[in-house]
Amino acid sequence: MSRNRRRRAGGWLFHDRKNIDIWVRDLKRRAAANPQPLVPPIQELKNLVEQDPVLNFTVEAMFKEAAILKQQTPLGTPEVKDFDEFLVLLNEIMRTAPQYTECRNSDGVEEPCGLIGFPINALLDWPMATSFGYEVFSNQLINQQFKKILGYWSKFLVRDDSRYVLVDSFPNQTPKALAWLSPTARQEMVDVACQASGCPDECKNQPFEYFFNCDPSDPYYGFKSWDDFFTRTFRDEVRPVAEGDDIVANACESAPLQVATNVSETAEFWLKGQPYSLQDMMNFDPLAEQFAGGTIYQAFLSALSYHRWNSPVTGTVKKAFVVNGSYYLENRYQGFINPDGGDPSAPNDSQPFLTAVATRAVIFIEADNPKIGLMCFIAVGMAEVSSCEITVSEGERIEKGQELGMFHFGGSTHCLIFRPEVQLEFDFHNTTPGLDATNIPVRSQIAKVVS
Numbered sequence: 001m002s003r004n005r006r007r008r009a010g011g012w013l014f015h016d017r018k019n020i021d022i023w024v025r026d027l028k029r030r031a032a033a034n035p036q037p038l039v040p041p042i043q044e045l046k047n048l049v050e051q052d053p054v055l056n057f058t059v060e061a062m063f064k065e066a067a068i069l070k071q072q073t074p075l076g077t078p079e080v081k082d083f084d085e086f087l088v089l090l091n092e093i094m095r096t097a098p099q100y101t102e103c104r105n106s107d108g109v110e111e112p113c114g115l116i117g118f119p120i121n122a123l124l125d126w127p128m129a130t131s132f133g134y135e136v137f138s139n140q141l142i143n144q145q146f147k148k149i150l151g152y153w154s155k156f157l158v159r160d161d162s163r164y165v166l167v168d169s170f171p172n173q174t175p176k177a178l179a180w181l182s183p184t185a186r187q188e189m190v191d192v193a194c195q196a197s198g199c200p201d202e203c204k205n206q207p208f209e210y211f212f213n214c215d216p217s218d219p220y221y222g223f224k225s226w227d228d229f230f231t232r233t234f235r236d237e238v239r240p241v242a243e244g245d246d247i248v249a250n251a252c253e254s255a256p257l258q259v260a261t262n263v264s265e266t267a268e269f270w271l272k273g274q275p276y277s278l279q280d281m282m283n284f285d286p287l288a289e290q291f292a293g294g295t296i297y298q299a300f301l302s303a304l305s306y307h308r309w310n311s312p313v314t315g316t317v318k319k320a321f322v323v324n325g326s327y328y329l330e331n332r333y334q335g336f337i338n339p340d341g342g343d344p345s346a347p348n349d350s351q352p353f354l355t356a357v358a359t360r361a362v363i364f365i366e367a368d369n370p371k372i373g374l375m376c377f378i379a380v381g382m383a384e385v386s387s388c389e390i391t392v393s394e395g396e397r398i399e400k401g402q403e404l405g406m407f408h409f410g411g412s413t414h415c416l417i418f419r420p421e422v423q424l425e426f427d428f429h430n431t432t433p434g435l436d437a438t439n440i441p442v443r444s445q446i447a448k449v450v451s
Helices: 017-033 040-050 053-070 083-093 119-124 131-137 140-157 160-167 183-193 200-204 226-230 286-291 348-357
Strands: 100-104 110-115 176-178 247-249 254-260 295-301 308-310 315-323 360-367 374-381 387-390 403-408 412-418 424-426 445-449
Touching (some): 040 053, 100 183, 110 183, 131 140, 140 226, 160 226, 286 374, 348 412, 360 403, 374 403
Antiparallel strands (some): 254 295, 387 403, 424 445
């Protein structure tokens, strides 16, 4: 099936599905070696499902459907057999932090293969693409409970004991886990930071501390927790702000997905073509109608990159709020009913759809430049993103390039939305929008107003 061949954009899961299965088997081994009672929010999820006959049937059917579909592929039997096993593995994740790994290539040589940045997503990658999975993860009660579970995990990821993965390697795990601050992992993060450099070879010779605010004299480089490392900041001089009132700056270190024009105020966003629906994206805010017929730029973030948001313009924050939504829902037509096969890195192919249904932060900015006027930034959570944190407030004056907020504990996608009067020329920095695009530096020019 094409599901096993297609690329996992952003690097949040291993590109090769076989390595995900190997990782799940190792997670099983670790959970069996040190069994623990289910933590309270996971026990609550178990109770919620078991006490509702319809929901219990739907959840069990989701795992059975995933097993049937996977058995039709060369990969055979799925590693997560049923809901009970999923809960045990989910419980094990609650006391671990995402690790950087090396995998064996086709020649048997160990080489960097990224991370399981979405460990819960890795367990649900097959089930969420099923028809029953759509029903499960569109259930409001299920999403409320996953919010509690991710909140529980986040309390570990902000503690100092979560930073063990920064300095400890685990050669006996499969795939082998390397310390995030090992030379190999640091070089990978530098390489990603250099993707859009005009001199990539020269750029890649710079050390990690050239790019990021840190303290190399400290064993943990000054990072206080896993989340502190994950939300690390660039040194200001590394990412200068694009100058000019007519220049729109890139809000995130991200790879362009697509540009859509003449966007509808309302649309049936669950359809196969995934049209944008402004009212749904903006949670039916009255300001949404001003953007009907306008332009949307969408881009996605890399697992090895920078996860904060920066203002694309100078102006005033008109409104800023977080919309609670789904965590593991993908567009129905990107699941297994797709004749080309289900999304191999769900919910990557559902990014436009997620702008209307996922947990997201919405920030309206009135730009000083009247040719831009009111615009909107939306940070869209995907999978493990348990917190979209807004760090500006309504009425606040902000400068172009100033921080707006950040993603915690996971990666995602974001949108810039402009009114129909605003005509733009986009600068993609020699990459082509799509799931194979490379990063464009944050705060660099992403567009120019032409009228």
